Each structure stands twice: as structure tokens, then as C-alpha cells.
Amino acid sequence: MPQIIRIKMNDKELNFVPCQNILAKSSLTSAFLLPEEAIVSLSYELTREEIHCEMNEKGTAFILPEDYSNLKFKVESDRAPSRSSIPADFEGPTFRKRRRIYMDSEPLPVDRDIISRIGKYSWFYTKEDNLKRSAIPVTRYLAITYRHGENKHFVNGDCIRLSSYKNQKVIVDSYVVLVDDSLDLIVLQSKSAELCNRDLILEAAEPERGMPYILMGYSVVHGRTSHISFSAGIISSDITSRLRFLGSSGSFKGDSGGSCWSDDGRLIGMQIEIEKIPHATDKNGRPASPASGGRCGIIPITKIHPLILKFLPPEEEIDWNE
Numbered sequence: 001m002p003q004i005i006r007i008k009m010n011d012k013e014l015n016f017v018p019c020q021n022i023l024a025k026s027s028l029t030s031a032f033l034l035p036e037e038a039i040v041s042l043s044y045e046l047t048r049e050e051i052h053c054e055m056n057e058k059g060t061a062f063i064l065p066e067d068y069s070n071l072k073f074k075v076e077s078d079r080a081p082s083r084s085s086i087p088a089d090f091e092g093p094t095f096r097k098r099r100r101i102y103m104d105s106e107p108l109p110v111d112r113d114i115i116s117r118i119g120k121y122s123w124f125y126t127k128e129d130n131l132k133r134s135a136i137p138v139t140r141y142l143a144i145t146y147r148h149g150e151n152k153h154f155v156n157g158d159c160i161r162l163s164s165y166k167n168q169k170v171i172v173d174s175y176v177v178l179v180d181d182s183l184d185l186i187v188l189q190s191k192s193a194e195l196c197n198r199d200l201i202l203e204a205a206e207p208e209r210g211m212p213y214i215l216m217g218y219s220v221v222h223g224r225t226s227h228i229s230f231s232a233g234i235i236s237s238d239i240t241s242r243l244r245f246l247g248s249s250g251s252f253k254g255d256s257g258g259s260c261w262s263d264d265g266r267l268i269g270m271q272i273e274i275e276k277i278p279h280a281t282d283k284n285g286r287p288a289s290p291a292s293g294g295r296c297g298i299i300p301i302t303k304i305h306p307l308i309l310k311f312l313p314p315e316e317e318i319d320w321n322e
Contacts, residue, residue: 004112005068009075017228021064024222028075038079044071061222114214115230117265121196122165122228124218131226132218134257135162136270137195142311143174143188146257146272147181154186165228183299184272187308204301205266207245211235215249215271217258226254236295243303246295260298273297
């Protein structure tokens with residue numbers, strides 16, 4: 001199970017999931033909205049003493065103590081964070097007869113219990129750049145990933161080797177069995193090894209406006225590869241004509257194809273795109289656009305279900321009396 005570290009800067013407290021007691025400086029600067037050139041220190045309290053974390057030789061990552069999940073950490077910097085979302089005094093258009101849902105001015109907290117429940121379903125594949133791409137198990141033998149960009153060349157029958165993030169020695173050969181450009185979807189099938197212990201698609205929840213959710217992706221980059229990441233958001237729209245819901249979690253590189261989960265641990269969708277918005281300023285000239293772009297587009301799992309019915313094992317036949 002991934003260990004979580006809680007880090008506070010000023011009044012903001014965020015959760016991180018480090019890999020092997022290493023936390024990249026870039027993860028802190030991006031999460032706390034600090035400029036890249038900022039000087040950053042990471043410390044924790046031990047027996048009422050403040051202990052500063054050492055960095056690696058290149059000065060790109062902090063080395064965490066053992067059992068770091070039980071410690072309280074804080075970040076200090078010579079630079080002030082920028083604003084993370086639309087300020088309260090930013091005047092934008094309003095719409096009648098629809099409840100408005102605002103992106104939070106601070107990142108939403110990520111529930112540690114949910115992370116421990118969904119982390120076991122984190123699968124990925126890599127390419128020449130060694131960065132991880134999400135593959136979401138939806139049944140015992142089926143997984144899904146995104147179709148756009150670098151995955152446009154995949155066709156039925158192509159093999160994609162999937163690895164479990166929980167145990168990266170577990171590698172499963174999967175094969176493309178369905179491509180759907182309208183949903184930005186590739187369906188993968190394992191011929192033998194199970195990807196999860198139950199059919200998650202049968203338990204899927206339908207997203208709805210105002211629903212909180214967790215996005216699980218691979219947007220923490222350090223050590224020449226990417227690592228698992230979690231962010232929280234709120235479904236901020238009804239379903240669109242393109243069968244997408246919009247969510248407030250934003251997106252970083254590595255989140256495409258990431259799985260979205262309800263706050264009770266049910267799979268709700270796959271994140272496949274990010275809304276492009278012009279960078280706006282408020283009346284004081286401050287940035288009013290989210291650091292990670294606009295809202296992200298989420299394909300609901302319930303819309304994928306009908307497409308993969310033919311790949312599911314037949315249900316037991318039952319005799320009915322008319």
C-alpha cells in the first residue's frame with residue numbers, strides 16, 4: 001500500500017505519495033504553485049526539534065526519513081505561491097437556472113482511506129521515454145486506456161505490456177481488442193493473467209454534477225520516470241453532447257487516461273482531455289486561471305460498458321416461467 005506524506009505550507013496542507021523515500025523538489029513547487037527558481041526547504045518535527053531533510057547530490061529531490069507517514073512536514077520558500085484558481089473578486093459570466101460549481105481556491109484534500117482502496121488497481125505501460133501511462137482495469141481481464149496522440153497508431157491485435165504499480169515485477173501482456181475514437185478509448189484484453197479481483201465496471205457509479213472524485217494518474221515526475229499521483233476534484237457539469245463530464249481536478253502531464261473514483265471507492269470514469277482556456281487576470285492584474293489549465297474531460301465508465309459486453313463471459317442462463 002502506498003505511504004502518504006502530509007506537507008503543509010502556510011495554510012495549505014497537501015498529500016503526496018513518494019517513491020522509495022524520495023520526494024522531488026518539482027513535486028513541491030508544482031503542488032504549492034511556486035516558481036521553478038524558488039529556493040525550497042522541507043523539514044519535519046521530531047521530539048520537538050525541527051529537522052531539515054537532506055537533498056540528493058543533484059539537488060532535485062528530498063530524502064525522507066524512515067516511517068515518514070507518521071511525521072508532520074512543512075515547506076518553506078523564499079518565494080510566495082501564486083494563486084491556484086479564480087479569485088473571489090474575479091467577475092465572470094453567470095448563468096440563470098443552473099447551480100454554479102466553482103473550482104476550489106485551494107486543492108481539495110485527498111482521502112487516505114480511498115487511496116489505500118484504489119491504489120491496488122493502478123496499472124501502467126511505458127514507452128521509450130520511460131514515463132508511465134495509465135491503464136485502468138475494468139474487469140478481471142479487460143483494461144482501458146486513451147486513444148489520442150501517441151496512441152493513435154494502435155490497432156486491434158497490438159500488444160501492450162502492462163505492469164502493476166503495486167508490484168512492478170508483475171507484467172501482463174494485453175492486446176488491443178477495441179478502438180473507439182469518439183470516446184477516445186482503447187480496450188485491452190489479457191488472455192490469461194487477471195488484472196483485478198473483480199469486475200469494477202459492474203460496480204461503476206454514474207457521475208453527476210457536484211459529485212466529489214479522486215483522479216489517479218502518473219504525474220509525479222522524478223528520477224527519469226513518473227510515479228503515481230492523486231488529486232481531488234468535483235464534477236462541475238452535466239454530461240456533454242460528446243459524452244464527457246467536466247471535473248475540477250485539472251490535469252498535468254501523466255494524468256491522461258487516469259482513473260476517476262467516487263468518494264466511496266467506485267470507478268466512475270477515465271480522464272482523457274483538458275479544457276483549453278485563455279489565461280485571464282482579475283481586476284488587480286493577478287492570474288485568474290488555474291495553474292493546470294481548465295477543467296478536465298472525463299468519459300463515464302457507464303458509457304463504456306455497452307461497448308465491451310461482447311468481451312464479457314456469458315451470464316448463466318436461467319429458465320423463466322411465463
